[in-house]
Amino acid sequence: MSQLIKLIDTATAVGVNAGAATTINGARCVMLTNKGSSGVATVAIAATVGSATSQYFCVPPQTTIFFQKKATDFVWAHTALGGTTVEANNVGFTN
DSSP states (O other), rough: OOOEEEEEEEEEEEEGGGGGOOTTTTEEEEEEEESSSSOOOEEESSSTTOOOOOOOEEOOTTEEEEEOOOOOEEEEEOOOOOOOEEEEEEEEOOO
8 A cells, every 4th residue: 555645834944953953843744855965964853952862863865754753842953064954844644
């Protein structure tokens, strides 16, 4: 069975540090894209900005991934190379 991706919001740039973190408009299901041609993006998810319990994962360049989070969780991303844009959309899935 195939699934369709429903875009709920337009893509927004994800902040590059905890101070610029976003909830992605309260998204629970997120499509995140590392639009850079080089540079792995390190993505952080935390219940509160600057939380010591942040969870991290990496997204290779020119890659799109999907993940779930709580509506109140904050997300930010950075790369070792400046200028790489990481964008996120609030999405849903349907059959």
